[in-house]
Amino acid sequence: MSWKDAAEPVLTRMPTVRRPEGHVPFKRKLLWTAGILMVYFFLTNINPFGLAAGQSSDFFGQFRSILAGESGSLLQVGIGPIVTASIVLQLLGGANLLGLDTSDPRDQVLYQGLQKLLVFIVTGLTAAPMVFSGGFLPVDQSVASALGVSVFAVQVLIFAQIFVGGVLILFMDEIVSKWGVGSGVGLFIIAAVSQQLVGGFFSFSALGQSGFFARWVAIITGNEEIGSPFTADGLQSLLFEPGSLLALFTTIFIFGVVVYAESVRVEIPLSHARVKGARGRFPVKLIYASVLPMILVRALQANVQFLGQILNSQWAAMPTWLGAYNDQGTPISGFFYYVAPIQQPGQWMWFLGETTAEPWMIAVRVAIDLTVMVVGGAIFAIFWVETTDMGPEATAKQIQNSGMQIPGFRRNPQVVEKVMERYIPQVTVIGGALVGLLAVMANMLGTVGGVSGTGLLLAVSITYKLYEEIAEEQLMEMHPMMRQMFGNE
């Protein structure tokens, strides 16, 4: 008996969101998406009951802009558990250890169930150290005494609330995927990044922190001294604080590069086997695997850092070669320092005086970050293409089933697969490595609003995808015939 038979009764009974019967009109889809977005923002503003307000420190730290959610809110865990569960599935699926064939209906059901069960487990595993290891989500003592229970009981309460929040994120993602446009995960990343970006541009001192525009108004009106731009100090304040010209440059640069890279593609011509004159193209984009594998690599780094945080808070005698932490809970030397990705310019620009690390330590850290992102980006891109049925074999089948063929080649899936094999693996590896490189560079240069470069990269790319999807939806709305071709009926 394989594990499938043993696990089937559990995995097939996982709660799922009902599928719409028939076609959902585009306007309805937009309404569902907007509704989910509003509920998401609403929940990020609610603090769990029993939490000492304003005293929590963010467990995710700089990874927050990729993992969405909000520190000290019901959505504390964000999409972290979904991403981590996805890594596990990608690795298992990529190495073909699961033995699940995703074209078989029974295996599809099992895959979905396993996916959901994993997210539930990881949500618990993520939320537990946040609540119970102290420090990150401190309990409000007055609540414990008002209820007449122990601190531990209140911790259990907070844990339960955060767990429910994490489960809600999963179901909201499912609603967007089935009833709305795009995916919930993408939507939440865009929401988190855009919120920070808009804040970084338009915030003013009355709101707590001056944004980009507010600072420049102050510079132009002479309220903020920056000195002559021809001196080293003046140049530095123009490029970094308060001028942030470098951040502005990086932000615009990432927008430009992502939109450009999305349009770079190898197009394989197709023609219809029966309908003469019906032609199409199969695009193999430079970022064929999309930027989503990047989240997986970053989340892997994040999980290593979480482990460091937990060890640091629980193990007083942690050897310094493993990691030494400062009072803010950031690693300053040891293993956990070197494997921490660079998140902001201040972390590597030794001349700014924001870091106490030696230049050679910084160099090692940048080299490790770069290697992990480029190699990891390529590897996860390959896994991604395989598990999402975008590989040569799967696409050849799809092209065959849609009645198309590559002109000049025999109409046979194996022949089409051969042609696809010339392009897809190479483009996937190059694209994955390129996105990794870009993500490291964007993080190092910094962006407006302190969004991590990777976060911005993800948000721009996901938005672009969303735009394409909306355009496709509208096309189908106008020509119902198209729906049959896309097979969405």
Added chain:
Amino acid sequence: MSSGQNSGGLMSSAGLVRYFESEDRNAIRIDPKTVLAFAVLFGVFVQIVSLAV
């Protein structure tokens, strides 16, 4: 039949979580409205309890 017809349809735009067409008859099905209503009520409930205690 525009030439761009295949640009979107064949590409998978799956998110991190994949949902397939096939579902088991045993699965517990939840209406999306139920999820939304629960999420809103849950938030309101937590807020009220926080204010009350």
